[in-house]
Amino acid sequence: MSSVQLKNIVKRFGAFTAVEKTSLTIPDGAFTTLLGPSGCGKTTTLRMIAGLLDPTEGEIVIGGKRVNDVPIHKRNLGLVFQNYALFPHKSVAENVAFGLRYRNVSRADIARRVQDALDLVQLPDVGARYPKALSGGQQQRIALARAIVIEPDVLLLDEPLSALDANLREDMRVELKRIQARIGVTTVFVTHDQSEALAMSDEIVVMSDGRVEQVGAPEDVYNTPASEFVARFLGASNILGGQCVSHGADGAVLEVPVFGQVAVPAAKSPHLTGPGPAKLVIRAEKLLLRAAAPIDGTLTAPAIVEAVDYQGQSVRYFVRAGDETFQAINMIDGRPFAQGAQVHLALRPQDCAALPG
């Protein structure tokens, strides 16, 4: 078990910079997710930690030891690929045993540890089969077993769930988290799927264009985005451009279209430094539609429903208020509002977050 530190890492491919000067500390034993859209540098970062790529600049430190010059086969890392990368010409047991054969493990111990790993991923009886004979989900479990049987210092997972179909993906999510918690290995998980990241991580690193946008616990990243990119990438958000008219220890007051003055608590505006241009972030699920104007001190504005996207347990509305279009995701209470309905928006100021403009 080891922490991972990236110190001013840069990766360039010719003229293209995949990862800009990035520093990051991944704590020992934590489940850390690198989250971002494709091309944001998250997989490049993972591959540099793994040793599959060499950083152009900067240092990689694993367990307090600089590993830049340590070749991949001496790093003792568990690596799981999106496409499983099982050896098709070897049986499942041979696949899982592969790493142990390079570790001076006796034949009897290899057999026992392979069986333990297969038990851990809940596929105890498939050792004699070949990868081709297994389903996608089973193959992914075997890939995981192969990576953890060597007791790696760090487990690196490169979009391991994205090749699975939706139901299986949610099962494997729980399963993966269970196994990680059980063995307590430092884990770096790469995904572009925000719900995976929110559900599984101790810490999320949001990346965009080769840069780290924000690092934090899932609820912090979700509720208090550090940038417009994070606000838009995680969940559905409405972002209103406006002015910060006053800023103090207890929070900031923003003047925005539609809602007028909004008092955002300090905890939700940590990145705001003083008066000036600012943005108000309103989560779609915090913006509620009401038939009548609320009277309990929440912010409100009249609006017209422009589109209704019914999703069963919830409904997503697109509403127009003034010159702005908002997205609102509401739980269903009775019948959803119809298209064209006159409604009132209701919003609690403490549910908003503020960003520098």
Place this chain on the structure above:
Amino acid sequence: MSVEAREKRQPWILLSPALGAVTLLLLVPLIFIVVYSFWLRSAVGPDIQGFHPDNWQRALTDPFYRYILLNTLKIAAITTFFCAILGYPAAYFITRSSGNKMLLLLLLMLPFWISYIIRTMSWINILGSSGALNTFLLSIGVISSPIQMLYNEATVILGLVHFLLPFMVLNIYVSLDGIDTNLEGAATSLGATRWQAFLQVTLPLSLPGLAAGGLLCFVLGAGTYITPLVLGGPRDAMFANLVFEAIITQLNWPMGSALSLLLLLVLGALVAVYNRFLGMSQLTKGLG
């Protein structure tokens, strides 16, 4: 006509031009040759028709023919070996090169645009007594008179390797290109060195391509007659030269037919053995 009957007929309609061509141009002449091989040449006048196993008896028992046949197989085997040794690294390099893969493959195909005979004869300009190599060695004073480098078994093998290498490279390339590059990454992450990962993962997975390329090189090499004709000495005849000799020079069509069928049977048996152990699908994959 019912839909089923029409659907059943459709493949045969589509196949019929190809089947017709194969039957007319390959199968029928082959039957002629089989029939011919049992005739006898007479010293004067037309060949003697009938069922005479004499040609076959001679083809199978004459030590000269046996020597040439074994020598042909030996030369083909050595050629195949060198093609594999030289072709594998090249194919590996092309597979792993990032941007210019298409250009490299095009360069590999480039020799096919020039006639095989001209490519073979080009070696005369390189290795001949007034060729490039001798002229160079003379000019720097390493030798005082030209060395005889041409017209031996080594130059025949050289010419064959030159001719067959692209087939080997292409077959191995197709096989290597189908291997997920993450497999080597997975192997090295588990503790194997790059060389161990290659031996444990990449090499076994590319063996079908190597075997397909090998079979192709062997069969084409064993069936060649131009290379030994152009680059070989009088003692370096290969089996196809005997067929050429019998049919064109001696006008002994029945004997030539028997010899050509013998070569066909030997190489056919090899293909059958290959098919038994590795499957024909690999070969078609390599060609396509």
